[in-house]
Amino acid sequence: MPRATKGRADPRPLARHRTDAPLRIALLGLGTVGGAVARELLERAGELARAADGRSLDLVAIGVRDLRRPRDIPLPAELTLTDRVADLVADPGVDVVVEVMGGLEPAADLIVGALSNGKAVVTANKALLAREGAELERVARHGDVPLRFEGAVAGGIPVLSPLARDLAANRWTSVEGIVNGTTNHILTAMTEDAGAYHEVLADAQARGYAESDPSGDVEGRDAADKLAVLVRLAFGAWPDVTAIRRFPPVLEGEAPPGITGVAPEAVGAARGLGLAIKLVARAELHDGVLDASVLPSAVPAGSPIGSTDGVRNIVSLHGEPVGRVDLAGPGAG
Amino acid sequence: MPRATKGRADPRPLARHRTDAPLRIALLGLGTVGGAVARELLERAGELARAADGRSLDLVAIGVRDLRRPRDIPLPAELTLTDRVADLVADPGVDVVVEVMGGLEPAADLIVGALSNGKAVVTANKALLAREGAELERVARHGDVPLRFEGAVAGGIPVLSPLARDLAANRWTSVEGIVNGTTNHILTAMTEDAGAYHEVLADAQARGYAESDPSGDVEGRDAADKLAVLVRLAFGAWPDVTAIRRFPPVLEGEAPPGITGVAPEAVGAARGLGLAIKLVARAELHDGVLDASVLPSAVPAGSPIGSTDGVRNIVSLHGEPVGRVDLAGPGAG
Numbered sequence: 257m258p259r260a261t262k263g264r265a266d267p268r269p270l271a272r273h274r275t276d277a278p279l280r281i282a283l284l285g286l287g288t289v290g291g292a293v294a295r296e297l298l299e300r301a302g303e304l305a306r307a308a309d310g311r312s313l314d315l316v317a318i319g320v321r322d323l324r325r326p327r328d329i330p331l332p333a334e335l336t337l338t339d340r341v342a343d344l345v346a347d348p349g350v351d352v353v354v355e356v357m358g359g360l361e362p363a364a365d366l367i368v369g370a371l372s373n374g375k376a377v378v379t380a381n382k383a384l385l386a387r388e389g390a391e392l393e394r395v396a397r398h399g400d401v402p403l404r405f406e407g408a409v410a411g412g413i414p415v416l417s418p419l420a421r422d423l424a425a426n427r428w429t430s431v432e433g434i435v436n437g438t439t440n441h442i443l444t445a446m447t448e449d450a451g452a453y454h455e456v457l458a459d460a461q462a463r464g465y466a467e468s469d470p471s472g473d474v475e476g477r478d479a480a481d482k483l484a485v486l487v488r489l490a491f492g493a494w495p496d497v498t499a500i501r502r503f504p505p506v507l508e509g510e511a512p513p514g515i516t517g518v519a520p521e522a523v524g525a526a527r528g529l530g531l532a533i534k535l536v537a538r539a540e541l542h543d544g545v546l547d548a549s550v551l552p553s554a555v556p557a558g559s560p561i562g563s564t565d566g567v568r569n570i571v572s573l574h575g576e577p578v579g580r581v582d583l584a585g586p587g588a589g
Numbered sequence: 590m591p592r593a594t595k596g597r598a599d600p601r602p603l604a605r606h607r608t609d610a611p612l613r614i615a616l617l618g619l620g621t622v623g624g625a626v627a628r629e630l631l632e633r634a635g636e637l638a639r640a641a642d643g644r645s646l647d648l649v650a651i652g653v654r655d656l657r658r659p660r661d662i663p664l665p666a667e668l669t670l671t672d673r674v675a676d677l678v679a680d681p682g683v684d685v686v687v688e689v690m691g692g693l694e695p696a697a698d699l700i701v702g703a704l705s706n707g708k709a710v711v712t713a714n715k716a717l718l719a720r721e722g723a724e725l726e727r728v729a730r731h732g733d734v735p736l737r738f739e740g741a742v743a744g745g746i747p748v749l750s751p752l753a754r755d756l757a758a759n760r761w762t763s764v765e766g767i768v769n770g771t772t773n774h775i776l777t778a779m780t781e782d783a784g785a786y787h788e789v790l791a792d793a794q795a796r797g798y799a800e801s802d803p804s805g806d807v808e809g810r811d812a813a814d815k816l817a818v819l820v821r822l823a824f825g826a827w828p829d830v831t832a833i834r835r836f837p838p839v840l841e842g843e844a845p846p847g848i849t850g851v852a853p854e855a856v857g858a859a860r861g862l863g864l865a866i867k868l869v870a871r872a873e874l875h876d877g878v879l880d881a882s883v884l885p886s887a888v889p890a891g892s893p894i895g896s897t898d899g900v901r902n903i904v905s906l907h908g909e910p911v912g913r914v915d916l917a918g919p920g921a922g
Contacts, residue, residue, distance in 0.1 A: 559896075
């Protein structure tokens with residue numbers, strides 16, 4: 257891990273020159289997140305334009321994998337809906353590409369294509385960023401186009417601008433927090449209802465709070481991907497995501513990763529001591545060397561992290577001269 | 590109160606055109622805050638330049654009331670120290686004026702002078718902003734120069750950029766929080782040590798946490814000034830600061846303002862119910878009409894506001910579609 261002072265996150269407006277021309281947006285992906293983004297862009301166009309300094313945000317095209325799949329969102333007739341997604345990232349009628357399809361490929365190729373064609377790119381693809389973020393940023397720098405990924409971690413919590421602007425005069429020493437809503441919901445339910453991990457997980461799956469294959473969440477991989485993005489934002493360099501520790505240290509044998517080994521007895525015992533068990537993502541710089549982990553941890557129940565319950569997220573930054581700053585809000589999708 | 594949609598806070602960089610020329614700063618005031626600002630600018634010049642996109646921040650002059658007063662900060666020989674403060678705001682060798690002298694006059698005249706002379710102004714003067722903020726912003730707009738006041742409220746908490754950028758797509762309905770460290774320290778001590786208000790206040794004065802005339806803090810006027818600034822940042826318009834309620838409603842007679850009437854019995858009773866008494870500054874928009882107050886309030890002890898102890902501050906924003914975002918950190922000076 258090199259000394260992490262390479263650069264700060266890009267705080268520039270998406271449009272290089274402020275004009276009154278509309279910003280033409282192509283959306284890649286129309287799943288849960290994509291559908292919500294499309295709805296906001298279509299239904300709140302006026303408000304969003306005011307938020308974008310008067311420049312209107314026009315959703316002109318949506319790229320999907322399967323055109324025949326039924327969609328419950330009404331799309332205007334003039335909007336292009338296509339499964340030829342690679343054409344969109346080369347289309348001169350598109351200024352900004354918003355990638356919310358997820359997965360490593362074809363997302364990586366499409367983002368590189370869009371950046372190479374001079375388009376600004378916004379992505380919430382934390383798995384891709386955690387693995388290819390440095391390369392994607394290199395392509396963006398080479399083409400002098402913005403690449404933004406604020407929504408990839410703790411979507412409802414402002415992290416990028418505070419670090420790049422309000423708090424830019426600080427030296428950060430650590431960033432920690434709760435960045436996975438599914439596991440925090442499970443741990444909160446285990447604490448409040450004294451349930452066993454597998455019962456609570458089954459209930460969360462039945463209610464749609466956990467996926468049918470929950471391993472990415474419960475084993476801490478999603479949180480590790482998000483921690484990699486946070487490290488980039490706070491310390492200016494991408495860490496090796498595979499080096500982020502997710503296995504609690506044990507005396508002997510092999511410990512289960514993430515929250516999969518958290519016993520209800522441990523949750524109850526912690527509660528009796530005024531502690532709460534949380535899946536804490538944490539990165540610290542010691543003399544320029546990064547130590548990063550995603551581990552179940554007992555923290556004071558009344559602390560900012562300990563009192564963050566349910567699907568809420570929190571990011572806690574420590575630095576000089578400011579001290580500790582806590583940013584909390586709803587998590588990313 | 591007009592419908593508060595006039596505009597958002599100014600997120601532009603202090604320098605209109607990014608160049609490599611140093612930004613020449615004049616500091617007005619060399620008290621506690623001014624001394625700390627001068628020290629940071631002088632001792633951390635390199636780091637601050639990196640935070641300012643490579644442009645160096647040169648402290649070239651300091652204006653003070655009394656030149657003979659001894660200063661415990663070593664000033665370089667080439668730095669101008671003067672009591673002819675009005676000359677500084679007209680000096681063509683100054684790009685940015687940082688006003689940290691406090692008080693209404695001559696601060697207001699100096700800021701208007703600096704803005705009229707085309708200089709960017711940074712001020713942390715919440716009392717002045719709460720009364721003359723709209724007029725100062727009018728002068729700044731007229732001269733097309735930036736006026737910044739992020740440090741005036743909850744200095745260590747990022748509020749301006751999150752509202753102007755990361756969270757700009759939201760409609761805010763309320764902003765609330767703890768914005769006065771002195772009263773929060775007193776209430777925290779009354780809770781933890783079960784002390785009476787006047788004992789705890791005397792102790793806080795002895796330790797330097799409260800001023801010899803603490804009325805501005807304990808009667809809620811300082812918090813009301815800061816709430817006025819928060820209302821400007823969140824809702825886009827300045828409220829009438831004199832209309833912010835500071836007197837708790839009582840059945841008959843006159844209630845003491847701020848925390849001056851908080852009895853230790855009330856603190857203890859609240860604690861027994863799992864509540865904490867906090868001086869909560871709160872502003873809500875109902876159909877475009879603002880309701881704003883600074884009142885001692887019993888809130889759940891484990892909530893973000895209830896668990897903010899000592900001199901820490903918290904700002905909690907509520908809006909759609911994001912929901913609640915909590916921003917917590919050290920208060921302003």
